[in-house]
Amino acid sequence: MTLHTSIKRNAYYDSVTLMLLSRELQKLEGVEDVLVGMGTDLNLDLAKDLGLASGEFDTLTPNDLFIAAKIDEAQISMKQVEDAFIEQLNKSAESDGDEDYQPPSLRSAVQALPGANMVLVSVPGQFAAAEVEEALDAGLHVMLFSDNVSVEDELRLKQKAVEKGLLMMGPDCGTAIINGKPLCFANAVRRGRIGVVGASGTGTQEVTVQVHKLGEGLSQVIGTGGRDLKEQIGGLMMIQGFESLIADPETDLIVLISKPPAPLVAEKIYQIAKTSPKPVVIDFIGGDRAAIEAVGAIPCISLEDAAQKAVKALHGEAFDDFTGFSLPEDYINCIVDTSVAKLKSDQTELRALFTGGTLADEAMKVLGVHHEIYSNIPLSPEMAIENLPGGRGHICLDLGEDQFTRGRPHPMIDPQTRTEFFESHVDEKTAVILVDVVLGFGSYLDPAGAVADSVREIRQRLSKQGKDVVVIASVCGTDLDSQDLNKSIESLEAAGIIVLPSNAQAVRLTDRVLQRIKKGA
Amino acid sequence: MTYLVEMSKKELNAITLADDLVELLREHPSQTALVHSVYPHAVNLLIREDELITLTSQDDIPPMGLMVNCSTSFTEFLSAGDKVILETDQLTAVNGSFTVDFRDAKVWKARSLLNLDRFSTEDVTQNRHNLIRWLAQQPAEGLLPLLPRLTHLSMSSKPVVDNIYSRYIADDLDAFTTAINTSAWEQASVLADRLIGFGMGSTPSCDDFLAAYMIVLAIADASYPGQHPWVRQFNQTIASKAKSRTTLISANMLRLAADGKTSRSHQQLIQTCLFKNSGQLEYSASQVMRHGATSGGDFLLGLICAFEWVQNTMTDISKEGERAWVENNQPQPVPGI
Numbered sequence: 089m090t091l092h093t094s095i096k097r098n099a100y101y102d103s104v105t106l107m108l109l110s111r112e113l114q115k116l117e118g119v120e121d122v123l124v125g126m127g128t129d130l131n132l133d134l135a136k137d138l139g140l141a142s143g144e145f146d147t148l149t150p151n152d153l154f155i156a157a158k159i160d161e162a163q164i165s166m167k168q169v170e171d172a173f174i175e176q177l178n179k180s181a182e183s184d185g186d187e188d189y190q191p192p193s194l195r196s197a198v199q200a201l202p203g204a205n206m207v208l209v210s211v212p213g214q215f216a217a218a219e220v221e222e223a224l225d226a227g228l229h230v231m232l233f234s235d236n237v238s239v240e241d242e243l244r245l246k247q248k249a250v251e252k253g254l255l256m257m258g259p260d261c262g263t264a265i266i267n268g269k270p271l272c273f274a275n276a277v278r279r280g281r282i283g284v285v286g287a288s289g290t291g292t293q294e295v296t297v298q299v300h301k302l303g304e305g306l307s308q309v310i311g312t313g314g315r316d317l318k319e320q321i322g323g324l325m326m327i328q329g330f331e332s333l334i335a336d337p338e339t340d341l342i343v344l345i346s347k348p349p350a351p352l353v354a355e356k357i358y359q360i361a362k363t364s365p366k367p368v369v370i371d372f373i374g375g376d377r378a379a380i381e382a383v384g385a386i387p388c389i390s391l392e393d394a395a396q397k398a399v400k401a402l403h404g405e406a407f408d409d410f411t412g413f414s415l416p417e418d419y420i421n422c423i424v425d426t427s428v429a430k431l432k433s434d435q436t437e438l439r440a441l442f443t444g445g446t447l448a449d450e451a452m453k454v455l456g457v458h459h460e461i462y463s464n465i466p467l468s469p470e471m472a473i474e475n476l477p478g479g480r481g482h483i484c485l486d487l488g489e490d491q492f493t494r495g496r497p498h499p500m501i502d503p504q505t506r507t508e509f510f511e512s513h514v515d516e517k518t519a520v521i522l523v524d525v526v527l528g529f530g531s532y533l534d535p536a537g538a539v540a541d542s543v544r545e546i547r548q549r550l551s552k553q554g555k556d557v558v559v560i561a562s563v564c565g566t567d568l569d570s571q572d573l574n575k576s577i578e579s580l581e582a583a584g585i586i587v588l589p590s591n592a593q594a595v596r597l598t599d600r601v602l603q604r605i606k607k608g609a
Numbered sequence: 610m611t612y613l614v615e616m617s618k619k620e621l622n623a624i625t626l627a628d629d630l631v632e633l634l635r636e637h638p639s640q641t642a643l644v645h646s647v648y649p650h651a652v653n654l655l656i657r658e659d660e661l662i663t664l665t666s667q668d669d670i671p672p673m674g675l676m677v678n679c680s681t682s683f684t685e686f687l688s689a690g691d692k693v694i695l696e697t698d699q700l701t702a703v704n705g706s707f708t709v710d711f712r713d714a715k716v717w718k719a720r721s722l723l724n725l726d727r728f729s730t731e732d733v734t735q736n737r738h739n740l741i742r743w744l745a746q747q748p749a750e751g752l753l754p755l756l757p758r759l760t761h762l763s764m765s766s767k768p769v770v771d772n773i774y775s776r777y778i779a780d781d782l783d784a785f786t787t788a789i790n791t792s793a794w795e796q797a798s799v800l801a802d803r804l805i806g807f808g809m810g811s812t813p814s815c816d817d818f819l820a821a822y823m824i825v826l827a828i829a830d831a832s833y834p835g836q837h838p839w840v841r842q843f844n845q846t847i848a849s850k851a852k853s854r855t856t857l858i859s860a861n862m863l864r865l866a867a868d869g870k871t872s873r874s875h876q877q878l879i880q881t882c883l884f885k886n887s888g889q890l891e892y893s894a895s896q897v898m899r900h901g902a903t904s905g906g907d908f909l910l911g912l913i914c915a916f917e918w919v920q921n922t923m924t925d926i927s928k929e930g931e932r933a934w935v936e937n938n939q940p941q942p943v944p945g946i
Contacts, residue, residue: 098646098689100645100646100648100653100811100856100858101810101811102648102810102811102904105810106809106810107750107809107810110809123773124809125808125809125813126806126809126810126811126813126855126856128805128806128807128813128854128855128856129806129854130778130803130804130805130806130807130813130815130854131806131807131808131813134773134774134777134807137777138773150806150853150854150855150856150857151856151857193624193668193676193678195678199678199680200680210892211892497891504742
């Protein structure tokens with residue numbers, strides 16, 4: 089082995105380049121050891137320590153780059169090492185070109201990508217309004233992922249968007265699929281003839297996933313942001329999106345999804361639905377069924393029901409409210425029997441830990457009919473989690489709410505928050521755990537695996553007290569999602585989790601089990 | 610016969626200028642600078658023998674910097690050694706290859722971290738904890754394999770693969786942080802000799818680490834005047850040592866850090882860490898991580914260690930600084946140019 093040093097005077101490379109180059113040089117046949125660095129005293133000390141120092145080091149200054157290599161000259165020469173360095177350097181420079189260009193401003197981004205007509209804004213809330221304003225002024229549609237934008241700014245920006253005939257989806261808009269391109273949190277679904285305007289992220293995801301499972305596809309999925317249908321905003325983007333889909337030749341049927349809008353806003357939407365030339369399915373979760381029917385639109389009882397009715401209406405088939413299960417009733421009864429049988433008499437409580445707010449909301453609407461459910465997003469103020477009695481009770485949490493995501497990622501991105509809640513909120517009194525598992529773009533790479541791991545730990549913990557627990561889940565995902573729907577279901581079932589094909593069905597099963605426990609008690 | 614080579618002249622606009630650069634241009638309205646180093650999205654210009662001005666086309670701006678609107682690589686039209694003329698309202702390449710017009714640029718405050726209200730150790734502690742957790746999930750390049758050791762935490766979630774640089778410097782970094790944590794600053798400034806200039810790249814890893822420390826110390830000194838009288842001397846000592854021990858680019862970074870100056874993305878992260886924040890920590894940290902392969906991570910590690918000193922030594926509490934910082938950072942029109 090021979091020691092060689094190559095010096096490049098006043099040469100400056102960032103650490104990413106040097107690190108990659110070091111690794112590539114180390115891989116060369118005949119190179120035993122190599123160190124690349126700037127000629128500072130301490131780097132030279134390191135080279136000496138590694139036995140890579142040579143006499144040429146005396147001439148180095150901190151502003152010189154050195155490549156010190158121990159090579160087997162029978163296999164490679166220092167000239168070849170240097171050539172490899174230059175070759176890698178050129179490759180690195182090429183890859184540092186336009187494709188890695190990170191524009192410093194919206195203006196330069198638009199210049200770098202001529203023809204772009206939509207901007208996704210995701211910056212801290214206090215800076216977001218200015219970015220959106222600039223985008224709208226430039227004639228660009230906007231998806232605003234950021235939250236913490238004031239209602240006043242939202243109203244002003246949406247008014248401007250409407251004036252210019254643009255979309256301003258958001259703030260806090262997490263789901264959209266535009267021209268087949270999923271934005272932020274969205275599932276991989278096939279394209280088709282159903283258009284969706286949604287004021288709720290996971291609600292929209294659940295409907296699009298169910299539409300895909302039923303063999304149909306989506307034309308456009310437009311988000312509005314959660315506050316859009318409140319009186320202050322007046323449903324500006326729901327209306328804008330709705331009218332866009334009416335005008336869209338690729339959309340044959342429209343689905344609207346939201347929590348119940350403010351009455352005046354609902355009325356505006358109903359009037360558009362009344363004159364819509366295309367069928368309209370409306371799921372204003374817990375909304376006014378009679379009012380929807382009165383304008384000739386199709387009301388729904390769940391997100392899954394919305395998807396089923398949309399697909400059937402598109403095909404010209406008759407439909408009823410879907411209140412049951414995909415599995416036979418006998419099989420469901422059997423699940424309920426075996427589930428309840430493994431619980432002890434003091435196990436009575438529900439712990440519903442959701443990552444999707446609308447899925448949690450849908451659960452509470454159904455469960456709230458027969459049970460008192462305490463939550464951080466309660467259906468009525470008296471059911472706020474702070475009012476949970478000392479004797480305790482059922483809990484349903486939306487872990488994606490601000491109070492749980494401050495300073496940490498959303499639980500759809502990082503399962504850690506829910507893992508911690510499994511540890512802190514599931515105990516010997518817990519009878520049923522209900523969870524959602526949301527797949528798709530933006531979501532954690534293996535959310536089902538994370539839930540399965542937590543459930544195994546819970547079971548191990550409870551087994552020390554001779555107890556078990558019933559765990560019910562639904563997976564919001566498709567066979568096209570990168571996380572793999574089937575693999576996710578298998579992973580959950582391997583941990584003894586009962587997996588239902590929709591949130592609505594998982595909630596109904598939970599309701600049945602809780603009713604049986606109550607009856608038994 | 611004369612052959613004229615027609616070059617397409619780049620006419621760039623400055624979007625933002627650092628206020629310390631604006632000040633310098635006012636004091637020295639016309640001067641020549643030399644292109645010192647060129648990267649695809651950044652250029653360093655050398656003035657007055659050892660000071661650098663940075664042009665950047667990325668969404669961040671350093672002290673003594675100007676952010677320009679340029680969608681092509683600087684390497685396509687600039688080379689080390691080129692001369693440029695700096696004036697109050699523009700920069701012109703002597704060879705005529707490009708100009709940068711400053712007239713519509715906004716001004717960014719490079720020292721706004723020194724105007725913060727007092728912060729609470731409670732917020733810093735919580736944010737430090739969250740930052741450690743987030744950083745533990747990032748690729749362990751540069752000094753990051755030392756995260757568990759320097760934070761005294763066991764992180765079993767994934768195995769840490771170290772590198773020769775981090776392995777070599779581990780004990781020295783440990784000794785340095787211990788000295789700072791006990792406010793043994795004279796010992797720390799001696800131990801810094803074993804850190805300055807160590808690591809890959811034009812800003813070696815340990816310099817990024819030290820820069821974070823120096824900025825946090827400068828903020829603490831500004832927010833709690835008189836409580837840590839050694840800070841200024843300590844920072845100046847490190848900056849002075851850096852002149853001969855590290856690269857020119859890095860020595861400049863440390864000189865600016867000694868005065869509490871750092872780039873906008875780093876400012877934003879530090880501000881986020883000092884006060885209650887609304888889920889912006891990961892966003893701010895990821896913006897910093899974008900710097901080089903290791904520079905961002907090395908800076909973050911330094912920040913985490915420096916916040917340990919804050920936790921150990923700071924006691925006064927005030928939580929009203931956030932709004933003041935945001936207001937200070939709103940871009941303003943360039944006065945007089």
